[in-house]
Amino acid sequence: MDAKSIALKGFPNYKGFKFSYHICNNPVITVRSYWDGGSRTYFNFVNFNSSEKLKVLEERKEGLHTCKKVELIPGWALVEHSFFCGKDTGLTVLFHSSDKNMLPEKADLTDNEKTVLIATSSYKNSYGGRSNIRFHEARRSTGITQSEWDETKKALIKRGLLLKNGGIRSEGRYAIGLLSLSEHSENLKVKAIPHRELPLHIDKKWLYESSKRIFIDRLSQPSF
Structure with a gap:
């Protein structure tokens, strides 16, 4: 059973x-399952080695809704169905740390593919x-051109990470994780910085010459 099947x-x-x-x-998770301002999350435990399923019920104390703590154990997943301000925000599957193999494999992405997806x-x-x-936001952050955007978008649709209408699929969201456009932009800047090659073995002569150049550079700077 794959992760999407577990969610469904x-x-x-x-x-x-x-x-x-x-x-x-x-593994100890705080859950809250009641309507509050048009938002709510429903929780179900799913055993992916059998047909078992357990519903997490809302908790009340003295007539008031409260949070409760549940424990996630190996072999089980906690599936969340969330609504935010009346909008269905989809299903989230939480796995125990020992069940990492249940996570779907993330797609390898080029920098432009990350830009378009984010x-x-x-x-x-x-x-x-x-x-x-x-x-326009992607261009402002990363410098991607219109032609690069269009070609990358076509490639992502072909790979099944974008919908034909340009919307993002769940596979595309999973591929980028929580990476934001600003973080991605900073990563691109770091990659673009040329790194000066340093010798593998720093000998005394190289150290002396380097120190001398720094000293001369400082002497050549104007003093105020």
């Missing part, structure tokens, strides 16, 4: 396309009279 086993009536998967390093995941393409927002 937890909530078989789910018809959406938003799936995410995570490893829980801390921008698509982060922005609406049109809003407030603006259009093509995803590309």
Whole structure:
């Protein structure tokens, strides 16, 4: 049983396309399952080695909703179905740290593919009279050109990471994880910085010559 099948086993009536998967390093999880301002998360435990499924019920104390702690054990996954401000935000599957092998393999991505996926995941393409927002934000952050954007977008649709209408698939979201456009931009800047080659063996002569150059450079700088 793969991770997506586990998610749908937890909530078989789910018809959406938003799936995410995570490893829980801390097996004790605080859950809260009641409506609050149009938001709520439902929880079901799923045993992926059998047909067992356990529903996590809402907790009340003295007539008030409260949080409760549950423990995730190996062989079981906690599947969450979340709504935020009335909007269905999809299914999330939490695995025990010993079940890392249950996570789907992440796709290898080029820098441009990461740029397109992150921008698509982060922005609406049109809003407030603006259009093509995803590309413009990506270009501002990473310098990607329109032709690079278009070609990369076609490749991602072909790979099944983007929908034909340009929306992002759950596989695309999973591939980029929590990487933001600003973090990706900083990573690109670091990669673009040329690294001066240093000798493998630093001998006294090389150290002397390097120190002398630094000393001369400092002497040549104007003093105030």
